[in-house]
Amino acid sequence: MSKHVGDSPSRRHRPYQQMKSLDALFGDSQAVAEMVLLSAICLPQQQPRRYFDPSAMQELAESVKQHGILQPLLVRSRSDDKYELVAGERRYRAAKECGLDEVPVVIRSLSDEEAMQLSLIENLCREDLNPVEETEGILQLLAIRLGSDVEAVTALLYRMKNAADKPESSRHNVMPNPESQLIEEVFTSLGLMTWESFVKNRLPLLNLSDDVLIALRQGKIAYTKAKAIARLKDEDQRKELLETAIALDLSLSQIQTRLKAYIHSSEPTERKERIEATIRRVKQARVWEDPEKWSRLEALLAEIEALVSSE
Numbered sequence: 001m002s003k004h005v006g007d008s009p010s011r012r013h014r015p016y017q018q019m020k021s022l023d024a025l026f027g028d029s030q031a032v033a034e035m036v037l038l039s040a041i042c043l044p045q046q047q048p049r050r051y052f053d054p055s056a057m058q059e060l061a062e063s064v065k066q067h068g069i070l071q072p073l074l075v076r077s078r079s080d081d082k083y084e085l086v087a088g089e090r091r092y093r094a095a096k097e098c099g100l101d102e103v104p105v106v107i108r109s110l111s112d113e114e115a116m117q118l119s120l121i122e123n124l125c126r127e128d129l130n131p132v133e134e135t136e137g138i139l140q141l142l143a144i145r146l147g148s149d150v151e152a153v154t155a156l157l158y159r160m161k162n163a164a165d166k167p168e169s170s171r172h173n174v175m176p177n178p179e180s181q182l183i184e185e186v187f188t189s190l191g192l193m194t195w196e197s198f199v200k201n202r203l204p205l206l207n208l209s210d211d212v213l214i215a216l217r218q219g220k221i222a223y224t225k226a227k228a229i230a231r232l233k234d235e236d237q238r239k240e241l242l243e244t245a246i247a248l249d250l251s252l253s254q255i256q257t258r259l260k261a262y263i264h265s266s267e268p269t270e271r272k273e274r275i276e277a278t279i280r281r282v283k284q285a286r287v288w289e290d291p292e293k294w295s296r297l298e299a300l301l302a303e304i305e306a307l308v309s310s311e
Helices: 011-026 054-067 089-097 112-124 131-146 150-164 168-173 178-190 195-207 210-217 223-229 235-248 252-285 291-309
Strands: 034-037 073-077 083-087 102-108
Touching: 054 089, 073 112, 083 089, 083 102, 083 112, 089 102, 112 131, 131 150, 131 178, 131 195, 131 210, 150 178, 150 195, 178 195, 195 210, 195 223, 210 223, 210 235, 223 235, 223 252, 235 252
Parallel strands: 073 102
Antiparallel strands: 034 102, 073 083
16 A cells, blocks of 8 residues: 555554445445546535645655555545545645646545545544544534534533443433444444543543644644643643643643643732632622621631731
């Protein structure tokens, strides 16, 4: 197998093995590749993948110049005599950069849902897919399989996790349902991780701050490091640590050490802001006008005054 296709002996062969198993599902026999004009192939409106590493794409383009496209692209026919790309966008982009006129393709008759599902599976089984797009892709695939939307799937996954976390003695009332069984089947077929690991380690990535999320999406930092950096709430501190971690390729332990230093340095400021915020709330509530509340507050004020006087 040529290097330019982006394959390795393990994970990168799997999308095409899985696509063969899906042939039976879609009623196709063994597909035969044919050459079509590159200009006749269009990108779909919805694309699972949004970021392509420039250095990896350059390496792919160089290999295509030497060997051509050895693994066909997967396309489906359109009503305007053109073709819509279903799988193989990296090869498509490399072919355009190299100025190829024709590329080998396998043409299949697919519905919108089938095309998206195949595209997602093909992308999810690529090693170079970044964790954010992998997470988004899995959610989209689950949404298609369940006939639902991403928000509903996310809520279902959290409900499954909450049920699984209950003590074993209280699980007898939690009966398996078709949706949860289908989710388990999808994760088993992908072979990337368990659904429990996905909920614990991957879903939180989508809640990261934009600066960290962008760096993670572009493959500049590992997701374990990104999650650690995101703990910094101060935007300037977080940006500084993120840039340093990328520039110096800091390890996770080094990031955690710097993170502790940032947190400790900001504690006095946070405490001061908390006191000032509490005083403002007391004034706004005019607590002294409520006899019951004033009685409790007076006792607390006496303790505070005693504390300050002893300093």
